[in-house]
Amino acid sequence: MTGPVRSVSQAFAILRLLGGAGASTLSDIGRGVGLSPSSCLNLLKTLVAEGAIEREGTTKRYRLTRPWQAAEALRDHAGARLVERAGLPMEAFAQATEAAVGLWKIVSRDRMQLAVRAESDAGMRLSLADGQRQPLGSGAAGRAIAAIQRATDAEMARRFAPVRWQSALSFETYARQVADAAVRGYAIDQGFTHRGVWTVAAGVPGVAPGYCLSASIVAGSRSEAEIAALGTALIALRDELAVPAG
CATH class of the missing domain: 3.30.450.40 (GAF domain)
Known part of the structure; x- marks a missing residue:
């Protein structure tokens, strides 16, 4: 039996972090989930492309999009x-x-x-x-x-x-x-x-x-x-x- 796909697990870790902490910078997210800046940025770009998160224009922070903000599973309890x-x-x-x-x-x-x-x-x-x-x-x-x-x-x-x-x-x-x-x-x-x-x-x-x-x-x-x-x-x-x- 194969284990979980690491990149998928990391993507969900980012989503859960944003669900609990709110809008965060690239460096804050990377530290929070234990990723290097380059690896974290690649995942963030993918999540933006998929419509799960968005980047604030002025603060350059990432946050969940409105539909994903309503996802109870991502409210990190x-x-x-x-x-x-x-x-x-x-x-x-x-x-x-x-x-x-x-x-x-x-x-x-x-x-x-x-x-x-x-x-x-x-x-x-x-x-x-x-x-x-x-x-x-x-x-x-x-x-x-x-x-x-x-x-x-x-x-x-x-x-x-x-x-x-x-x-x-x-x-x-x-x-x-x-x-x-x-x-x-x-x-x-x-x-x-x-x-x-x-x-x-x-x-x-x-x-x-x-x-x-x-x-x-x-x-x-x-x-x-x-x-x-x-x-x-x-x-x-x-x-x-x-x-x-x-």
């Missing part, structure tokens, strides 16, 4: 399901690790927003504010998202530029940390975004418009080995949430 089922596992994780845990969602090309939060009942604990937003490039979450999206150096630089780091951080170091995150599966921010706070984050693959889990602790409260264990546990939580409840 994966993100909504992820948010719905994240609460209890995140609470259990926060209690077990005594960390402030967040599920972040990309809400624009420049910002992410906290969608779900959980914290332990430890006497000394960190807390995240409901619905808070932060620049897309900031924190461990920004590094983890860039890693899982395989962002180019130019895109990383664009995201990095507006971030106000509380501790000095060069772009070269930032880019190296993103590369490290791509290898091990989680990113680390040790007080660069917020002094006194260390954060570990793992991107959630395959869910538009982009999600990331983070776990924040008091700086210096864990050893290097314990930080690595927290990152590994966060990946396990991400994988648990990625499997729909039966």
Whole structure:
């Protein structure tokens, strides 16, 4: 038995992404579905020719055509399901690790927003504010998202530029940390975004418009080995949430 045709699967991934994220640029789509710019452009041209998507003249963004906007199957509910089922596992994780845990969602090309939060009942604990937003490039979450999206150096630089780091951080170091995150599966921010706070984050693959889990602790409260264990546990939580409840 032959498997699925890769190009067809990629085309439907693009359609689902546009159904969930709305009008998007070529680079945003390519990162979202894991395609090179040239491969993505070829698929986009085909989808335009078939009348499934259209290109906005002024913004040069791609969007579903009106008939395809009405297709319920292309309304990507994966993100909504992820948010719905994240609460209890995140609470259990926060209690077990005594960390402030967040599920972040990309809400624009420049910002992410906290969608779900959980914290332990430890006497000394960190807390995240409901619905808070932060620049897309900031924190461990920004590094983890860039890693899982395989962002180019130019895109990383664009995201990095507006971030106000509380501790000095060069772009070269930032880019190296993103590369490290791509290898091990989680990113680390040790007080660069917020002094006194260390954060570990793992991107959630395959869910538009982009999600990331983070776990924040008091700086210096864990050893290097314990930080690595927290990152590994966060990946396990991400994988648990990625499997729909039966």
